[in-house]
Amino acid sequence: MSERLEELLRTAFPAAQEVAVVDRTGGGDHFHVTVVDGRFDGLTLLEQHRLVYSALDGPLKDGSIHELRITTRSEA
Amino acid sequence: MSELRDRIQQTIETEPVVAFVKGTHEQAFCGNSERAMGALRAVGASFTAVDVLPDPAIRQELSALSNWPTIPQVFVAGELVGGADIVQELAASGELEAKLTEKLGDSWRRPGAERTVEVTGGGGGLRLVPGA
Numbered sequence: 001m002s003e004r005l006e007e008l009l010r011t012a013f014p015a016a017q018e019v020a021v022v023d024r025t026g027g028g029d030h031f032h033v034t035v036v037d038g039r040f041d042g043l044t045l046l047e048q049h050r051l052v053y054s055a056l057d058g059p060l061k062d063g064s065i066h067e068l069r070i071t072t073r074s075e076a
Numbered sequence: 077m078s079e080l081r082d083r084i085q086q087t088i089e090t091e092p093v094v095a096f097v098k099g100t101h102e103q104a105f106c107g108n109s110e111r112a113m114g115a116l117r118a119v120g121a122s123f124t125a126v127d128v129l130p131d132p133a134i135r136q137e138l139s140a141l142s143n144w145p146t147i148p149q150v151f152v153a154g155e156l157v158g159g160a161d162i163v164q165e166l167a168a169s170g171e172l173e174a175k176l177t178e179k180l181g182d183s184w185r186r187p188g189a190e191r192t193v194e195v196t197g198g199g200g201g202l203r204l205v206p207g208a
Contacts, residue, residue: 045158045165045166046158046162049159050144057145061145067106067107070159
């Protein structure tokens, strides 16, 4: 599952400096994702998180993500 | 627009600070809901919680209104601020207090003034959760 999320994020953020997915509980449904990408520069946190949600729309809708934490930054 | 969606919209518009959570202000049933309410408490903000658990339709209608897929969701003066991560980050940086003051003046500074309301059930309007 972590690999699927990372692939979706890499596809949505092809120029990202960093994409990380941590399975917080080991159960495969509580994740902490981190995306570092220059395109976040100038966007509000709300807009940044919306981009991440958009990338993960599939697993969010089908219920395979039970809990999601998001960290976004424009530079490392 | 459904009656439920109307009630949710009305709650967002009339409550100065509202947190849609899994659980109540007294007991959250989700780590992220607890983190969001904890961040509001950390800055001493009064808030109203709405429990989304009694009816899955609450969450569906809320997400349709806000275009935000997850719970919790925190609104200030009718505007979505974000989920647990954003509210926590803004609280830590001081931006949450700045936003609250910008939108609400000083009226939000009422530490411990918390309640939970329901948006479901027959009859119009909000009602307080018994015992809350």
